[in-house]
Amino acid sequence: MTVRTxxxxxxxxxxxxxxxxxxxxxxxxxxxxGEGGSADDVAAALEEGGELLVWAWDPTFEAxxxxxxxxxPNVDVELANVGxxxxxxxxxxxxxQAGSGVPDLAQVEYFAVSQFSITESLADLTGFGADDLQESxxxxxxxxxxxxxxxxxxxxxxxxxALFYNAALFEKHGVxxxxxxxxxxxxxxDLQAADPNVYIGADTGDSGFTTSMIWQAGGQxxxxxxxxxxxxxxxxxxxxxxxxxxxxxxxGLLADIPGWTDEWFQGMNNGTIATLVTGAWMPTNLENGAPxxxxxxxxxxxxxxxxxxxxxxxxxxxxxxxxxxxEKKALAYGFLExxxxxxxxxxxxxxxxxxxxxxxxxSDDFLAYESEFFGGQKINEVLADAATNVVEGWQYxxxxxxxNSVFADTAGQAYTGSTSLADGLVAWQKAIVGYGNDQGFTVxx
Numbered sequence: 001m002t003v004r005t006x007x008x009x010x011x012x013x014x015x016x017x018x019x020x021x022x023x024x025x026x027x028x029x030x031x032x033x034g035e036g037g038s039a040d041d042v043a044a045a046l047e048e049g050g051e052l053l054v055w056a057w058d059p060t061f062e063a064x065x066x067x068x069x070x071x072x073p074n075v076d077v078e079l080a081n082v083g084x085x086x087x088x089x090x091x092x093x094x095x096x097q098a099g100s101g102v103p104d105l106a107q108v109e110y111f112a113v114s115q116f117s118i119t120e121s122l123a124d125l126t127g128f129g130a131d132d133l134q135e136s137x138x139x140x141x142x143x144x145x146x147x148x149x150x151x152x153x154x155x156x157x158x159x160x161x162a163l164f165y166n167a168a169l170f171e172k173h174g175v176x177x178x179x180x181x182x183x184x185x186x187x188x189x190d191l192q193a194a195d196p197n198v199y200i201g202a203d204t205g206d207s208g209f210t211t212s213m214i215w216q217a218g219g220q221x222x223x224x225x226x227x228x229x230x231x232x233x234x235x236x237x238x239x240x241x242x243x244x245x246x247x248x249x250x251x252g253l254l255a256d257i258p259g260w261t262d263e264w265f266q267g268m269n270n271g272t273i274a275t276l277v278t279g280a281w282m283p284t285n286l287e288n289g290a291p292x293x294x295x296x297x298x299x300x301x302x303x304x305x306x307x308x309x310x311x312x313x314x315x316x317x318x319x320x321x322x323x324x325x326x327e328k329k330a331l332a333y334g335f336l337e338x339x340x341x342x343x344x345x346x347x348x349x350x351x352x353x354x355x356x357x358x359x360x361x362x363s364d365d366f367l368a369y370e371s372e373f374f375g376g377q378k379i380n381e382v383l384a385d386a387a388t389n390v391v392e393g394w395q396y397x398x399x400x401x402x403x404n405s406v407f408a409d410t411a412g413q414a415y416t417g418s419t420s421l422a423d424g425l426v427a428w429q430k431a432i433v434g435y436g437n438d439q440g441f442t443v444x445x
Contacts, residue, residue, distance in 0.1 A: 035123060035124070035127045035329055036125065036126070036127020036128035036129070036329070036330075036333070037127070037128060037329075037330045037333075039129070041330050042128065042330050042331075042333050042334045042337070043334070044330075045328070045330035045331040045334055046072050046074075046075065046331065046334040047072075047074065048074065048331075049072065049073075049074025049075045049076075049331075050074070050075060050076075050328055050331050051075075051076045051077075051078065051328075052075065052076070052077050052078070052104045052105065052328060052331060052332060052335055053078045053080065053103040053104050053105075054077055054078065054079050054080065054103060054104065054105045054106070054335070055080050055081075055082050055088070055091075055092065055103040055105070055106040055107065056079065056080075056081065056105075056106070056107035056320070057081045057082075057083070057084045057088060057107060058107060058156070058318070058348075058353070059351075060347075060348040060351040060352065060353045061079055061107075061339075061348070062079065063347050063348075063350075063351055064338075064339060064344040064345075064347040064348050064351075065077050065079050065344075067343060067344060067347050068335060068338050068339070068343075068344055071338075071343070072334075075331065075335070077335065080103070086401065086405060088106075088107075089112060089115075089401050092106055092116070092121070093121075096119075096121045096323070096325065099325070102323050102325040102326070103323060103326075104322065104323060104326040104328055104331075104332045105320055105321065105322055105323065105326070105332050105335065105336060106320075106321055106323060107156065107318050107319070107320055107321075108122070108153055108318060108319050108320075108321045109316070109317070109318040109319075110141065110144035110145070110314070110317050110318060110319060110396070111144075111208070111211075111396045111400040111401070111404070112396075112400060112401050113144055113145055113147065113152050113153060113319060113321070113396075114147055114152075114224065114395075114396055114397070114398040114400070115397075115398055115399050115400060115401050116152075116321070117147060117150065117152040118226075118227070118398045120324055121323060121324055121325075122152045122153065122321045122322065122323060122324060123152075123321070123322040123323060123324045123326065123329055124149075124150035124151060124152065125150075125151040125152070125153070125154070125322065125333065125336075126149070126150060126151050128329075128330075128333045130151040130154065131146070131151055133154065133341065134146070135358070136341055136357055136358060136359065137154075137155050137356050137357060137358065138155075138158055138160075138356055138357075138358060138361065138387045138388065138390070139390055139392055140158060140160065140313075140314040140317075140387070140390035140394075141155035141157075141158045141314070141317055141319070141356040142155065142356075143392065143393075143394065144314075144317075144319065144396075145319045145321075148226070152319070152321055153319030153320055153321030153322075153336075154319060154320060154321075154336055154337070154340040154341070155317070155319055155340060155356035155357075156317070156318050156319055156320050156339065156340060156348070156353070156356065157281065157317050157318065157348070157353045157354050157355065157356055158279075158280065158314060158317045158354055158355065158356040158387060159278075159279025159280055159281050159314050159315045159316035159317040159354065160279065160280050160312050160313075160314055160315075160383060160386035160387040160389075160390055161212060161216065161277060161278060161279055161280075161302045161312055161313055161314070161315050161386065162277075162278075162279075162280060162299050162300065162301060162302050162312075162382055162383055162386050163177075163178070163275060163276075163277055163299070163300045163301065163302055163303060164275060164276040164277075164278065164282055164283075164286060164297060164298075164299055165177060165274060165275040165276075165297065165298060165299075165300060166268070166271065166273075166274050166275070166293060166296050166297055167296060167297065167298040167375070168271075168293070168296035169191070169198060169271055169274045169296070170187075170191075170274070173190065173191055173194035173195065173198070174194070175187050175190045175191055175194070177298075177300055178303050179300075179301070179303060179304065179307070180303055180304050180305070180306070180307060180309075181244050181303045181304070181305055183303065184200065184275075184303045185200075185244065185247055185248060185253070187200055188200030188201070188248060188251070188253035188254075189251065189253065191274055192252070192253060197272060198271065198272060198274055199253060199254055199255035199267075199272060199273055199274065200248070200253050200254065200274055200275055201248070201253075201254055201255070201273060201274070201275050201276065201277065202254055202255035202256075202257045202259065202264060202267060202273050203245075203254055203259065203415070204256065204257070204258050204259065204412075204415045205407065205408055205411065205412030205413075205414065205415040206259060206407075206412075207403070207404040207407035207408075207411075207412075208315060208316065208404065209277075209278075209315065210241070210407070210411065210425075211396075212313040212314065212315040213241045213245070213277075213313070214233075214237045214238045214241050215237070215313035215314070215391060215394045216237075216302065216305075216311050216312060216313035216391060217236075217237035217238075217240040217241045217305060218236060218237040218240075218305075218311070218391065219235050219236060219237020219238045219240075219241070220232075220235060220237070220393060220394070220395070221233045221235055221237070221238050221429075222395050222396060222397050223395060224395050224396075224397065224398055227398070227440065227441050227442060228441070228442045228444075229397065229398065229436055229441050229442065229443045229444070230443070230444050230445070231397075231429050231432050231433055231436075231443060231444075231445055232429070232445065233425040233426065233428060233429040234422070234425065234426065234429075238425055239422070240305065242420075242421040242422040242425060243422070245421055246414070246420060246421045246422070249414065249415065249421065255267055255272060255273055256415075257272075257273070265289035265290060268286065268289065268290040268293065269289065269290035269291065269292050269293055270292070271293070277302060277303070278315055278316075279314070279315035279316045279317065279354070280354040280383040280386065280387070281316060281317070281353070281354045283299075283352075283371065283373065283374070283379060284352040286373070287373045294372065294373050295372070295373065295374075295375050296375070297373060297374050297375070298374055298375060298377055298379075299374060299377065299379045299382045299383065300382065301382060301385070301386065302386065310389040311389060311391050312386045312387075312389040312390050312391065313390060313391060313394070314390055314394075317354075317356065320336055320339055320340060322336060340356075340357070341357060345357055345360065346360065349366070354383065356387075361380075361384045361387055362384070366380050366384070367380050367381050367384060397432065397436070398441065399435065399436060399439060399441075402435055403428070403431075403432050403435075406428070406431045406432075406435075407428060409431075410424055410425075410427040410428035410430075410431055411424035411425050411427065411428040412424065413427075429445065433445055
């Protein structure tokens with residue numbers, strides 16, 4: 001993607017706007033059975049045409065929407081960017097609660113799907129036969145949109161994680177590229193010993209990165225069954241991550257630079273920051289943000305907790321969902337298929353989106369792509385392989401948007417030295433549990 005589908009960690013949520021109304025939810029936490037229609041109904045709706053309002057911030061939509069309107073001239077798509085992160089979700093929540101101005105389709109990040117599905121804001125797509133598309137998508141994104149008995153959107157892209165590293169820096173200082181987390185910590189020490197101005201990475205506290213790291217470590221801190229929620233941010237995976245990352249913090253191996261700032265990109269551009277452990281959507285961002293290092297970077301598998309491991313987590317990525325309020329669901333589903341499995345998907349990939357579709361990930365052209373920025377490396381071979389190794393079974397909270405918004409004031413304080421990361425996770429857990437119970441969930445620890 002040309003702009004990261006990122007999780008906002010430090011934004012201050014408007015609690016009242018994000019409050020959840022659970023009164024309309026059925027006992028198992030799912031909305032009513034999916035409305036829908038046959039493929040003929042969808043085709044007829046596309047032929048008849050009409051207007052669709054789509055809320056999305058992803059810039060790859062623009063060319064794909066133009067292509068769609070060329071193919072279906074009777075359909076007029078109004079594409080609106082109402083903001084990213086909390087701004088987008090507050091606007092969507094407000095429109096749903098007001099009962100007016102609700103888009104027909106909305107981009108919804110994977111971590112936010114359950115928050116909007118459990119409150120019956122999204123349409124269940126099983127009535128359109130969306131459940132037949134499971135084999136079309138990689139497991140991580142599919143698990144995110146298929147919850148309970150419903151399908152609440154279709155994957156737009158994915159973010160299997162990998163290690164992006166400045167190979168020139170590693171070679172210059174004679175440091176081995178890490179394959180495990182123990183080796184990652186040691187590489188950080190070795191780089192600092194060789195040059196105190198070089199840091200293995202930079203992280204000042206991000207909820208999305210933290211949950212992804214816990215996911216890869218085998219943690220399952222959130223267990224959700226309808227409106228029953230269990231939170232344990234001291235489980236084995238959480239503890240493994242917190243202990244390892246605390247070492248990096250304590251030993252000063254991470255640059256004290258906020259992510260996604262000009263200073264952050266400058267650190268990668270001037271050789272201060274040596275690695276990123278992040279999603280497969282990163283290459284274009286890196287090319288644009290660190291142009292002076294063209295040819296220096298490479299991609300390797302995500303470091304593992306055990307030698308020979310292959311476990312990967314997702315970071316970022318989003319779905320496209322039809323709102324329950326839409327009165328044009330058949331037409332909206334035609335657009336949805338076009339953007340996620342049809343020609344629109346290829347148009348977005350051509351514009352640098354990282355696919356969630358098995359067909360595109362396995363295509364010869366995609367795998368054979370040689371990136372000049374990454375020294376001619378066939379980076380998609382590494383990234384596509386990562387997509388097949390995402391640890392299954394991960395769940396997000398049904399109010400993850402709110403949880404992410406209070407991360408900075410709890411676990412994020414570990415990066416300021418105010419608390420340890422383990423204690424910060426405990427504080428985050430208490431905030432999560434308290435809020436969930438206040439909103440009508442049954443949350444236990």
